[in-house]
Amino acid sequence: MYSATTTLRVRYSETDRMQYVYYGNYAAYYEVGRVEALRQLGLSYRTLEDSGIMMPVLECHSYYHKPARYDDLLTIKTTIPQMPVLKIKFEYELFDEAGTLLHSGDTTLAFINMANGRPVRAPQAMTDLLAPYFNDQQGS
Amino acid sequence: MYSATTTLRVRYSETDRMQYVYYGNYAAYYEVGRVEALRQLGLSYRTLEDSGIMMPVLECHSYYHKPARYDDLLTIKTTIPQMPVLKIKFEYELFDEAGTLLHSGDTTLAFINMANGRPVRAPQAMTDLLAPYFNDQQGS
Amino acid sequence: MYSATTTLRVRYSETDRMQYVYYGNYAAYYEVGRVEALRQLGLSYRTLEDSGIMMPVLECHSYYHKPARYDDLLTIKTTIPQMPVLKIKFEYELFDEAGTLLHSGDTTLAFINMANGRPVRAPQAMTDLLAPYFNDQQGS
Amino acid sequence: MYSATTTLRVRYSETDRMQYVYYGNYAAYYEVGRVEALRQLGLSYRTLEDSGIMMPVLECHSYYHKPARYDDLLTIKTTIPQMPVLKIKFEYELFDEAGTLLHSGDTTLAFINMANGRPVRAPQAMTDLLAPYFNDQQGS
Numbered sequence: 001m002y003s004a005t006t007t008l009r010v011r012y013s014e015t016d017r018m019q020y021v022y023y024g025n026y027a028a029y030y031e032v033g034r035v036e037a038l039r040q041l042g043l044s045y046r047t048l049e050d051s052g053i054m055m056p057v058l059e060c061h062s063y064y065h066k067p068a069r070y071d072d073l074l075t076i077k078t079t080i081p082q083m084p085v086l087k088i089k090f091e092y093e094l095f096d097e098a099g100t101l102l103h104s105g106d107t108t109l110a111f112i113n114m115a116n117g118r119p120v121r122a123p124q125a126m127t128d129l130l131a132p133y134f135n136d137q138q139g140s
Numbered sequence: 141m142y143s144a145t146t147t148l149r150v151r152y153s154e155t156d157r158m159q160y161v162y163y164g165n166y167a168a169y170y171e172v173g174r175v176e177a178l179r180q181l182g183l184s185y186r187t188l189e190d191s192g193i194m195m196p197v198l199e200c201h202s203y204y205h206k207p208a209r210y211d212d213l214l215t216i217k218t219t220i221p222q223m224p225v226l227k228i229k230f231e232y233e234l235f236d237e238a239g240t241l242l243h244s245g246d247t248t249l250a251f252i253n254m255a256n257g258r259p260v261r262a263p264q265a266m267t268d269l270l271a272p273y274f275n276d277q278q279g280s
Numbered sequence: 281m282y283s284a285t286t287t288l289r290v291r292y293s294e295t296d297r298m299q300y301v302y303y304g305n306y307a308a309y310y311e312v313g314r315v316e317a318l319r320q321l322g323l324s325y326r327t328l329e330d331s332g333i334m335m336p337v338l339e340c341h342s343y344y345h346k347p348a349r350y351d352d353l354l355t356i357k358t359t360i361p362q363m364p365v366l367k368i369k370f371e372y373e374l375f376d377e378a379g380t381l382l383h384s385g386d387t388t389l390a391f392i393n394m395a396n397g398r399p400v401r402a403p404q405a406m407t408d409l410l411a412p413y414f415n416d417q418q419g420s
Numbered sequence: 421m422y423s424a425t426t427t428l429r430v431r432y433s434e435t436d437r438m439q440y441v442y443y444g445n446y447a448a449y450y451e452v453g454r455v456e457a458l459r460q461l462g463l464s465y466r467t468l469e470d471s472g473i474m475m476p477v478l479e480c481h482s483y484y485h486k487p488a489r490y491d492d493l494l495t496i497k498t499t500i501p502q503m504p505v506l507k508i509k510f511e512y513e514l515f516d517e518a519g520t521l522l523h524s525g526d527t528t529l530a531f532i533n534m535a536n537g538r539p540v541r542a543p544q545a546m547t548d549l550l551a552p553y554f555n556d557q558q559g560s
Contacts, residue, residue, distance in 0.1 A: 011448055011451060011452060012296055012297060012302070012448075012451050012455070012465075013296065013302050013304055013447075013448040013451060015296050015297040016292055016293065016295050016296065016297070017189075017292060017295040017296070017297075017299050017350050018194055018196065019297050020196070022167075022292070022293050023167055023196070023197040023200060023247075024164055024165065024166075024167025024168050024171070024293055025164065026164075027162075027163055027164025027167065027433075028164050028431055028432075028433040031164070031431060031432050031433060032431060035432070035491075044491070045432075045491070046490055046491040049157075049490075054158055056158065056160070056163070056204065056207070057163040057202075057204055058203075058204055059201075059202065059203055059204070060163060060200075060201070060202040060204075061199075061200070061201050061202075062197075062199065062200040062201075063198070063199055064196065064197055064198055064199070064200075067196070070297050070466055070469075071455075071464070071465070071466040107163075151308055151311060151312060152308075152311050152315070152325075152436055152437060152442070153307075153308040153311060153436065153442050153444055155436050155437040156432055156433065156435050156436065156437070157432060157435040157436070157437075157439050157490050159437050162432070162433050164433055167293075168291055168292075168293040171291060171292050171293060172291060175292070175351075184351070185292075185351070186350055186351040189350075210326055210329075210437050211315075211324070211325070211326040297469075298474055298476065300476065302447075303447055303476070303477040303480060303527075304444055304445065304446075304447025304448050304451070305444065306444075307442075307443055307444025307447065308444050311444070329437075334438055336438065336440070336443070336484065336487070337443040337482075337484055338483070338484055339481075339482065339483055339484070340443060340480075340481070340482040340484075341479075341480070341481050341482075342477075342479065342480040342481075343478070343479055344476065344477055344478055344479070344480075347476070387443075
């Protein structure tokens, strides 16, 4: 299991008439969470995409426990629960400054060769960096 | 069961660097789908909210089958599968002009009294309008 | 001068905590206005882009007269005031259902050859379609 | 004159099919710039709004010099050029990591008493904090 945290501050543009973060904006927060989790691991998603691998989302599941509000400083904990093979799952937990869990969700993404649009395995650069976090599962 | 369809055209602002509709923007499409489904039923969500009932989203599940692209004219089929009591579920299917299913999803929403923030039952105005579509379930 | 109108309904996702349409969302409305104005003229912006010409925005000016609100049905009047050469200007006026002017703005866009990133002249297909609307200016 | 800088990283959700930051998303970047400029001054916009003063945008002007791209780390320099009275102007300059100016813009905002929707003067808390930066103008 690999986990990383990052923070972001809720923007006015992300709120809605209900005074809460619009429910559709959490997906962009997940994206910040997973890109920063990969960056902390040593992997740039932009570089990955520039190398010809894109990671479109296949599924997304969101659970709204309590509303996030304007100007809240949110902590996003992103977890990769399993070693990726043909897909990668990311789990997200969003906390407010008091440490209260506001929101949780998960996304499953594929690895696609942009040249031909076909699924490929997780890039070696990614699995090499993740391997130390999944020693037990790998059989050793 | 109550179903309604509406159409929308993908905006440039809704696409991303992958040339597809950004995965987080489907939630706004769902919202268009459910608001128009309620309007076709005879119910204005704005009026509902102005009367003091808001419907925050509790859960959202999204399945990305094929990408929607810029300028695509999408048909959104929105279904209310069960008579709402304390929660209401909406199911969504998005089709392109050729009738291909691109995306499906569902959301579960609560009914909240805005005055005190407490859950309430589905408004009578809504259940009265939905009743004809759920005769069998109610009669058995 | 060429003008065209289109309508759109304000989405919940486009409102903000102030209960108004978020000020940054008008740019997406302009885009709907200009794409539909071109479509009514007989020109698809997607086809234009697929043919290798993109039209990035160089300048944007917005004037917020009165707020647009959730579920408002807005009419966008889009005007091309001059025959485009190296740039094209679009002017926008947004009205509510009572015909009140809520917002005005304008954008200036370039024509760029996507193959080499260099500016080009307005495509012949566009100027041919616009010519009938600018007879006086061209003839004088 | 008062200036402050903040940084933000371009999100995937903010890009478009042209591979650039969507032209309408700069307005949200301006908002981040001005809110952080006020915070660095010692003023929370959320607190201001909670106290009953909101600051809707009256005008917005944007100049797109060079595109910002996915994952770019942008520096936003926000300047308040004049002591606010009934309106406040913010000027923005966005730079990439190499220090190249990508974008500039400005917004003019009003101060509105949320209780009655009427314009008011800049709050004393704001002008007190800004006064040291405008000594010359005030003394002449």
